[in-house]
Amino acid sequence: MPSPQPARGLLWLGVVLGPVCAALESAAPSISATDALNVLLIVVDDLRPSLGCYGDKLVRSPNIDQLASHSLLFQNAFAQQAVCAPSRVSFLTGRRPDTTRLYDFNSYWRVHAGNFSTIPQYFKENGYVTMSVGKVFHPGISSNHSDDSPYSWSFPPYHPSTEKYENTKTCRGPDGELHANLLCPVDVVDVPEGTLPDIQSTEQAIQLLGKMRTSASPFFLAVGYHKPHIPFRYPKEFQKLYPLENITLAPDPQVPDGLPPVAYNPWMDIRQREDVQALNISVPYGPIPVDFQRKIRQSYFASVSYLDTQVGHLLNALDDLQLANNTIIAFISDHGWALGEHGEWAKYSNFDVATRVPLMFYVPGKTASLPEAGEKLFPYCSPFDSVSELMEPGRQSEDLVELVSLFPTLAGLAGLQVPPRCPVASFHVELCREGQNLLKHFRLPDSEEDPYFLDNPRELIAYSQYPRPADSPQWNSDKPSLKDIKIMGYSIRTIDYRYTVWVGFDPHEYLANFSDIHAGELYFVDSDPLQDHNVYNDSQGGRLSQSLMP
Numbered sequence: 001m002p003s004p005q006p007a008r009g010l011l012w013l014g015v016v017l018g019p020v021c022a023a024l025e026s027a028a029p030s031i032s033a034t035d036a037l038n039v040l041l042i043v044v045d046d047l048r049p050s051l052g053c054y055g056d057k058l059v060r061s062p063n064i065d066q067l068a069s070h071s072l073l074f075q076n077a078f079a080q081q082a083v084c085a086p087s088r089v090s091f092l093t094g095r096r097p098d099t100t101r102l103y104d105f106n107s108y109w110r111v112h113a114g115n116f117s118t119i120p121q122y123f124k125e126n127g128y129v130t131m132s133v134g135k136v137f138h139p140g141i142s143s144n145h146s147d148d149s150p151y152s153w154s155f156p157p158y159h160p161s162t163e164k165y166e167n168t169k170t171c172r173g174p175d176g177e178l179h180a181n182l183l184c185p186v187d188v189v190d191v192p193e194g195t196l197p198d199i200q201s202t203e204q205a206i207q208l209l210g211k212m213r214t215s216a217s218p219f220f221l222a223v224g225y226h227k228p229h230i231p232f233r234y235p236k237e238f239q240k241l242y243p244l245e246n247i248t249l250a251p252d253p254q255v256p257d258g259l260p261p262v263a264y265n266p267w268m269d270i271r272q273r274e275d276v277q278a279l280n281i282s283v284p285y286g287p288i289p290v291d292f293q294r295k296i297r298q299s300y301f302a303s304v305s306y307l308d309t310q311v312g313h314l315l316n317a318l319d320d321l322q323l324a325n326n327t328i329i330a331f332i333s334d335h336g337w338a339l340g341e342h343g344e345w346a347k348y349s350n351f352d353v354a355t356r357v358p359l360m361f362y363v364p365g366k367t368a369s370l371p372e373a374g375e376k377l378f379p380y381c382s383p384f385d386s387v388s389e390l391m392e393p394g395r396q397s398e399d400l401v402e403l404v405s406l407f408p409t410l411a412g413l414a415g416l417q418v419p420p421r422c423p424v425a426s427f428h429v430e431l432c433r434e435g436q437n438l439l440k441h442f443r444l445p446d447s448e449e450d451p452y453f454l455d456n457p458r459e460l461i462a463y464s465q466y467p468r469p470a471d472s473p474q475w476n477s478d479k480p481s482l483k484d485i486k487i488m489g490y491s492i493r494t495i496d497y498r499y500t501v502w503v504g505f506d507p508h509e510y511l512a513n514f515s516d517i518h519a520g521e522l523y524f525v526d527s528d529p530l531q532d533h534n535v536y537n538d539s540q541g542g543r544l545s546q547s548l549m550p
């Protein structure tokens, strides 16, 4: 039976994390008008599991690690498509991209695919006050320029006013001038409005928590952070955590020999930034000069630590407001980001570095014991404090899980009815779910038995997919528009291997042709964890293909 494996917590040994964070604080009386559990959903943009709690020895993420220590953490969680809008619409509706029919940024599922319910909509319909802060839905057409309001949210979503400066010239270069750079450590007092989007989102979220404390209804608050998405615009003091001489390159910075060209994506977006443009890097394969590779990695990690402090302030406030004992916390990212692995600097692929995400759930009284009056579960931890204390790992599961499971799992954890499984074509069904309910992994006494739950962890599969406009990398291979899609890479990840077939795809009929195989990839996790040695040809992989697809 699949279950969290405490032994794997050993992965954590030797991972030294932040100090004992601030001490216990005294409690004010709490006003809890209801037994229903609140939900705080934290969605991070482009965060791969480069975190202490995932075994990263360099990255300082004491607040997220502290959350993990009280949570059930999934070591093998995967996004369904490694790009923002398709991934977000997928997990927020609980449907795969082939059902939302969103592979790009250019359609709104309610009119383009089906009028599917979303997670916040479902909570709202069940008596919750639902609120969105920052980037939860991808803005623009894919959420009807309204973050799916009014369906998903009780109030108009909040967006930080400084969001609009993200891509403008606010990065001071070595020449003393302001540029639209990729690497953008800033002095916060000097930037427009003297603040940054994620700082504003944290402040707004804390205000909303304060208001909800006395609310008669339970709340569902989604907080979407922008970092570590590019550009790496973060308070410059975080750079000090990562001296360049301590930054290593990706262990596999070359484009692998046996990689089919269709699987490669040319990371066009970072090339548009002024500092990268100045490097005159060859398209599509690069490489980026080694010293600049180190700087990109440094700024990504610094952005993660900055993000971690925002999560820390948010959770600390939740605790101060006496809400930690009746609020479920889910922490996820929309997908990962390649930091030079396979010669790539982006998402937009089916590699683990692009599809694997952090995923953890804190459930009061279940994944951690209820805080005693006056006890704090989430005191703020500074990533700048000297590394001293070994943080206890929480519960962990190695089972393969998918972001489409978020919908049924959150519903189940909150005690709402879990939406039924979708029929095979479900465009006409407003409320159903394509992902598994993960409740069983929590081993709660009241776990619903999911008849689809496979008892053999070797049989658990996470599906991802990525579209391409051509067999070789070209200007729009990262983000093809629907009409330009000619090939779809369908990928399955099991505990043992990743297997991908790139097949013909008709964007008018949304049909994949599994007889029309353009290329294949097969990597074994044990012998090739980084996915550099494609053994598809040796394995007659083609035979495996169709039977394993969803």
Ligand SMILES: *[C@@H]1O[C@H](CO)[C@@H](O)[C@H](O)[C@H]1NC(C)=O
Pocket: 115, 151
């Ligand atoms: C879509 O769903 C929403 C929310 O349930 C509902 O208000 C709306 O009428 C539906 N639209 C259509 C076209 O069915």
Ligand SMILES: *[C@@H]1O[C@H](CO)[C@@H](O)[C@H](O)[C@H]1NC(C)=O
Pocket: 110, 111, 144
């Ligand atoms: C999308 O937004 C437009 C403009 O606000 C609105 O008229 C339209 O009804 C919205 N679509 C849906 C399905 O609600």
Ligand SMILES: *[C@@H]1O[C@H](CO)[C@@H](O)[C@H](O)[C@H]1NC(C)=O
Pocket: 240, 241, 242, 243, 246
């Ligand atoms: C950098 O690496 C050195 C040598 O391993 C180590 O002593 C030092 O603490 C590291 N600095 C930081 C900020 O991690």
Ligand SMILES: *[C@@H]1O[C@H](CO)[C@@H](O)[C@H](O)[C@H]1NC(C)=O
Pocket: 257, 258, 259, 534, 537
């Ligand atoms: C696999 O076979 C295909 C078709 O024969 C060939 O084009 C490709 O280069 C081979 N790949 C590897 C890694 O050998």
Ligand SMILES: *[C@@H]1O[C@H](CO)[C@@H](O)[C@H](O)[C@H]1NC(C)=O
Pocket: 280, 282
């Ligand atoms: C950029 O690189 C190309 C070849 O990769 C070279 O021909 C060209 O002169 C370079 N331009 C500059 C401004 O360095």
Ligand SMILES: *[C@@H]1O[C@H](CO)[C@@H](O)[C@H](O)[C@H]1NC(C)=O
Pocket: 027, 028, 029, 030, 031, 032, 322, 325, 326, 370, 372, 373, 374
């Ligand atoms: C949460 O903690 C507060 C303050 O200690 C207490 O009054 C309240 O009953 C607790 N709620 C739950 C669900 O335990």
Ligand SMILES: *[C@@H]1O[C@H](CO)[C@@H](O)[C@H](O)[C@H]1NC(C)=O
Pocket: 504, 513, 514, 515, 516
């Ligand atoms: C699927 O691909 C095969 C092989 O290229 C081709 O013969 C067949 O016509 C295609 N089917 C459709 C429906 O396009």
